[in-house]
Amino acid sequence: MRPILVTGALGQIGAELTPALRKAFGAARVIASDLPEAQSADGAYERLDCTQAEAVADLIGRQDVGAVYHLAAILSAIAEDRPQDAWRVNMDGLYNVLEAARRFGCKVFFPSSIAAFGPSTPRRHTPQTTIQRPTTIYGVTKVAGELLCDYYATRFGVDVRGLRLPGLVSWAAPPGGGTTDYAVEMFHSAARRRRYFCFLRPETRLDMMYMPDAIRAMIDLMEADPKRLRYANAYNVTAMSVTPREIAAEIRRHTSLFAVDYCVDPKRQAIADSWPESLDAEAAREDWGFSPRFGLADMTRDMLARLGAATGRFDDPVSSEAPNADAGIG
Ligand code: NAD
Ligand code: SER
Numbered sequence: 001m002r003p004i005l006v007t008g009a010l011g012q013i014g015a016e017l018t019p020a021l022r023k024a025f026g027a028a029r030v031i032a033s034d035l036p037e038a039q040s041a042d043g044a045y046e047r048l049d050c051t052q053a054e055a056v057a058d059l060i061g062r063q064d065v066g067a068v069y070h071l072a073a074i075l076s077a078i079a080e081d082r083p084q085d086a087w088r089v090n091m092d093g094l095y096n097v098l099e100a101a102r103r104f105g106c107k108v109f110f111p112s113s114i115a116a117f118g119p120s121t122p123r124r125h126t127p128q129t130t131i132q133r134p135t136t137i138y139g140v141t142k143v144a145g146e147l148l149c150d151y152y153a154t155r156f157g158v159d160v161r162g163l164r165l166p167g168l169v170s171w172a173a174p175p176g177g178g179t180t181d182y183a184v185e186m187f188h189s190a191a192r193r194r195r196y197f198c199f200l201r202p203e204t205r206l207d208m209m210y211m212p213d214a215i216r217a218m219i220d221l222m223e224a225d226p227k228r229l230r231y232a233n234a235y236n237v238t239a240m241s242v243t244p245r246e247i248a249a250e251i252r253r254h255t256s257l258f259a260v261d262y263c264v265d266p267k268r269q270a271i272a273d274s275w276p277e278s279l280d281a282e283a284a285r286e287d288w289g290f291s292p293r294f295g296l297a298d299m300t301r302d303m304l305a306r307l308g309a310a311t312g313r314f315d316d317p318v319s320s321e322a323p324n325a326d327a328g329i330g
Pocket of ligand 1: 007010011035048049050051112113114165168169174175176178180
């Protein structure tokens with residue numbers, strides 16, 4: 001088997017995808033890469049700026065890479081502050097990876113997003129094939145990315161596969177500046193017994209998925225029989241459709257002192273309001289057996305247990321950081 005390259009490997013997804021790939025295919029076969037000069041203790045690491053076409057081609061050619069999980073990107077909230085950078089990293093980076101994949105014959109995984117939809121898309125049970133007119137620069141790069149992947153698949157025969165991922169909740173690495181980050185931050189606040197100031201309105205409904213389900217979906221899709229994939233590079237996937245208020249209520253089943261205030265950030269609220277409330281993931285189920293294991297209750301239990309274990313504080317009795325009981329509006 002030829003080596004696997006993970007770009008953007010130090011981010012929220014890469015921090016868990018890289019070890020999962022190493023466990024599945026062998027540590028020696030997985031090369032992590034990202035912007036810092038960091039060294040990975042657990043396997044090969046190379047610094048790679050994916051906007052540098054020659055560097056991308058050099059690494060893929062030199063290491064005889066057979067598959068690229070292309071995670072390097074700028075996420076929705078930061079992208080709205082730096083749209084020119086977002087276009088450069090998200091589009092030039094993908095183009096450079098696809099070009100190298102064409103030249104050296106490798107498979108590519110492309111993570112699209114619920115952001116590939118926009119306000120004119122049906123918001124509930126958003127179909128696999130529907131209107132895609134996003135109003136954020138991040139969403140524009142995701143739709144354009146899906147189309148570019150389609151083009152490389154049909155024109156050059158590159159085997160590109162992808163998921164339209166919902167907001168991902170995880171404990172191993174912090175989220176990288178997205179609109180769904182609130183969900184992760186809420187768990188960290190709960191584990192530290194701190195009040196959480198949520199930047200979205202309490203009833204903002206969005207799709208979410210727990211990271212273990214997302215990692216399994218990525219690897220399953222990349223290993224699936226290509227003949228069964230009708231929508232190879234952009235499958236809708238989701239595990240739950242939830243609001244900040246519902247997540248807070250589930251957390252309070254475990255720690256009644258948890259409280260949330262809502263301090264709405266208009267920029268991120270506008271982004272969230274332009275995204276679907278719930279995706280239809282039937283095509284992923286039918287074509288390659290997508291089947292998430294974690295709903296809101298299981299995810300909450302696991303997140304709190306893991307953060308509690310990591311910080312050693314979750315089981316503490318009421319600390320000085322505990323919010324006033326009447327402060328919770330969540
Ligand atoms: P992240 O922000 O946590 O990590 C992205 C990584 O990319 C960072 O480590 C960053 O250093 C790296 N990076 C940025 N610019 C780079 C460049 N020029 N060259 C190389 N590396 C660069 O993001 P993530 O949450 O891990 O997301 C990974 C991918 O999945 C992205 O394409 C994102 O759009 C997509 N996605 C994520 C989510 C989510 O909820 N996390 C949901 C949908 C889609
Ligand atoms: N979680 C991502 C974001 O909020 C969705 O792609 O940007």
